[in-house]
Amino acid sequence: MVSRPPTEQELVERAKRGDEDAYGELVRAHQGIAFRTAYLVAGNAAEAEDAAQEAFVRAYRALGRFRRGSPFRPWLLKIVANEARNRRRSSGRRAALILRAGEEGSSGGAAPSPEGALLAGEDRERLLAAVNALREEERLVIACRYFLELSEEETAAALGLRIGTVKSRTSRALGHLRESYA
């Protein structure tokens, strides 16, 4: 028999039956996107960690309601974003998104724009500042779609919106960015 890594659906089915190892694999596979989504919504790392952890525990208990065959990630991100929103309300502030200090593995200092980069360093700063200056609802859509590279469906699930709303809000936000960044 050829052993191959289990598919996500298989892991979900095993987790549903109480297999915590299988669920651990799902957590490992999704913790990065879950944490970053929570960070976008909650706006600080501690709340994001707390929200993501709680969301994974809740999702495990809610697996019975998970529809077989549907994709796991949007379902999970919806729970994550809910937890993150609850925490944001209580703490209020959110941090602006910032650029990474340098490319990974570099010894720090001002990182030169990598070869072939579309934007020079200062333009990145400017564009990110423009994103940060967007209204919260537009900033979230832009960050989910382009920074986390979530699909429209995943963005809709995470932000509790209809797909049509995600589309229209994204194009409105892009319009605002073009104006302020021009």
Added chain:
Amino acid sequence: MPELDVVLRELGRNVGFPPTPDLTSAVRRRLGERRSWRRPVALALAMLVVALGAALAVPAARTALLDWLGLRGVHVVRVEQLPTVPASGDLDLGRRVTLAEARRRAPWLLVPAETPDRVYVNDILPEGKVSFLWGTPTSVRLLLTEFRGQAFVDKLIQPGAKVEMVDVGDEGAWFEEPHVVAFRDSNGNFRESTARLVGKTLFWQQGDVTLRLEGELSKEQALRIARSTGE
């Protein structure tokens, strides 16, 4: 300039998200805790009459004990080790309301004779949960919590913890040790909360209302307040 969406994607790869913490171990640990205490709870439920009979500080008639276990809202369960509950310091009181609003949400409410400083309603239980607070949320002198109905509540205590049956309402019990209250919320989820104050608690039942009084107070003071609480 290239298309904005392409540029944004590239920008996204340069956004400095904080490093992802290791959630896997934390989540696994929490799932494990749940498993390891729910089973003992089930076992303990089967044996609790014996366990309690052995541990009650006041020699109680067996019939009274059985009656007490029949408290509609509360079961007392002795476990080897109390589950770990996140110490959030949050009393989870819900929203602050006026007494009239609390009565509207919970028509079954029993109101204490001494006027509380604040009243809260939490919809965590199907028929609502009402808290009367004396002091402020950050400096609680006394907290009276009430709920009604088939909320499944387990009160978890450690071996050797003192439980004393007291004469208040239909049935009552006095706890002087830390304990954990586990219950099912409106969504059917199991939740836990620690006794958030000093661990001295009076639990009693009046009709189909379960009441819990917590604070730094003597048993006599607690009983006086409890007996003054009514329609």
